[in-house]
Amino acid sequence: MNIRIFPDSQTGSVYAAAIVEYVIKSLPSPVLGLATGSTPIPLYEELVRFHKRGLSFAHVTTINLDEYVGLSASHPQSYHHFMYRHLFQHVDVRPDRTFIPDGSASDLAAECARYDDVIRNHPIDIQILGIGVNGHIGFNEPDSALKAHTHVVRLAKETIAANSRFFKPGEAVPVEAITMGLQSILLAKQILLLAFGEEKAEAVANAVYGDVRTSSPASVLQLHPNVTFVLDEAAAKLVLEREQAQASGSAR
Ligand code: PGA
Numbered sequence: 001m002n003i004r005i006f007p008d009s010q011t012g013s014v015y016a017a018a019i020v021e022y023v024i025k026s027l028p029s030p031v032l033g034l035a036t037g038s039t040p041i042p043l044y045e046e047l048v049r050f051h052k053r054g055l056s057f058a059h060v061t062t063i064n065l066d067e068y069v070g071l072s073a074s075h076p077q078s079y080h081h082f083m084y085r086h087l088f089q090h091v092d093v094r095p096d097r098t099f100i101p102d103g104s105a106s107d108l109a110a111e112c113a114r115y116d117d118v119i120r121n122h123p124i125d126i127q128i129l130g131i132g133v134n135g136h137i138g139f140n141e142p143d144s145a146l147k148a149h150t151h152v153v154r155l156a157k158e159t160i161a162a163n164s165r166f167f168k169p170g171e172a173v174p175v176e177a178i179t180m181g182l183q184s185i186l187l188a189k190q191i192l193l194l195a196f197g198e199e200k201a202e203a204v205a206n207a208v209y210g211d212v213r214t215s216s217p218a219s220v221l222q223l224h225p226n227v228t229f230v231l232d233e234a235a236a237k238l239v240l241e242r243e244q245a246q247a248s249g250s251a252r
Helices: 009-026 041-052 079-086 108-121 157-166 182-186 198-209 217-223 237-251
Strands: 002-006 031-034 061-064 066-068 126-129 151-154 176-179 190-195 227-232
Touching (some): 002 009, 002 237, 009 031, 009 041, 009 227, 108 151, 108 176, 182 217, 198 227, 198 237
Parallel strands (some): 002 227, 031 126, 126 190
Antiparallel strands (some): 151 176
16 A cells, blocks of 8 residues: 655645546556545546646546435536536546446436446546545445445435535435445556545544454555555644654664
8 A cells, every 4th residue: 555645635636636647648548437525626627737738538438436316417416517517527538438326317226237337347447536534435334344336325424414515504415325336446456545634534544554344444445456545644644643653663
């Protein structure tokens, strides 16, 4: 596991964007696994800047991690809309090469199976991840068991609370989502997990140093051979404290 610590989210996002740019430029048909939430927004802004300077997405396929159940693609808080707003409308990616689960499907089990086929047919070259305050990746929430494949999940209380900041006061916040499973995430050739802000420090430390546990879904990333955590100093607070303690211990 590689850990890169930056003074702030902006510089971390530029670093992440440069890695994504390299993947886009070096592969004939790159497949990007994409995330939503506030964390990857500066990364997408940077990719849009790269596009304005000539980086083409015409040969790129994108596969998103998750979508709320019950929101149509046109709902302003749907992840379809998020991706359109922050990336797709600004670059030359082909709409028929962008994949996001359909949270408004009438048969959600069939939709999960369809999405697993999409992932199987488009092996992911680089997966972008955020991390929840409770250690979730995608919407794989802490539980007594974790799921390998795409599934419908009941969102954890703390996730619903965190997501509520994006919804208008009084508006119903979704309580279920469709999410890619952990096997699909772990099959990506390369993984970049971005975490910014002190509220992520504990989840990051558990993911990096904790035992691999279902109560800390991001800890499964320890099993992957090519993972980079891109952190600002606040999200890296506990990682840095631990490294300093180790360094002073070994200096003694
Ligand atoms: P955030 O969400 O980027 O909005 O903090 C991350 C996540 O829940 O995975």
